[in-house]
Amino acid sequence: MNKLIIAFALVGAAIFVSKPSGAQMMPMHDGMHDGMHMGQGASGPDERVKLDAPPMMKTHLKQNMREHLKAVNETLREMGKGDxxxxxxxxxxxxxLTEQMKKMCGMMGNDTYRQMGIAFHESADKAAGVxxxxxxxxxxxxxxSVLEKCVTCHEAFRVE
Incomplete structure (x- = not known):
């Protein structure tokens, strides 16, 4: 258990040092602080690539990302129990990465997004083995490594 605590402390410190603070990331929330995004502060346009899709698809994408975050949390909870x-x-x-996930990653009409999505799911499979x-x-x-894929994608893309 001590090794697990040390491991998460190291990962947390690495993320803290290398990524924007929670205060800087708050603007990511839907409808809040238009024109701001991770690392941009209070001024300047949001220069991330906008993913264009029908409203239903955008809603579905955001729900999937929330489900992914919940899955990471569940994973960490089980690890904390030693399971x-x-x-x-x-x-x-x-x-x-499933066939359904591959298909979903390609539905946003951006090849870079598709590649990043597939890389995320592949990294989850690799992490499962570890x-x-x-x-x-x-x-x-x-x-x-899995979460880094999330961060990289959120730094590159936005969905309004």
Whole structure:
């Protein structure tokens, strides 16, 4: 358990040092602080690529991202209990690359977004394999790699 705490402390510190603070990320919330986004502060236009899609598709995409975040949380909860098998299963079943996920990644009409989405799901499959091994340090690093895909995509794209 101590190794797990140390692993998450290291991952948390790495994310804290390398990424915008929570205060800087608050503008990401829908409808809040138009013109602001991660790392841009209070001025300047949002220069991320806008993903154009019908309103229903945008709603579906945002719901999927919330479900992905919940799955990461469930994974960490199971790891905290020492149940690496359950954590691995969550990663693979809820975040892994399936034919349905491949199809969904291509529905936003942007090839870079599609590639990033597929890379995210592939990284979840890879992390599932690492987590199944039960090593807290390696598991934390693998999950950090998955979350880095989220951060990179959110820095590149926006959905209004």
């Amino acid at each position: 690496y098998k359950a954590a691995s299963k969550i990663l693979r079943e809820k975040l892994g 987590v199944a091994g039960g090593d807290a340090i390696k598991s934390a690093a693998a999950i950090s």
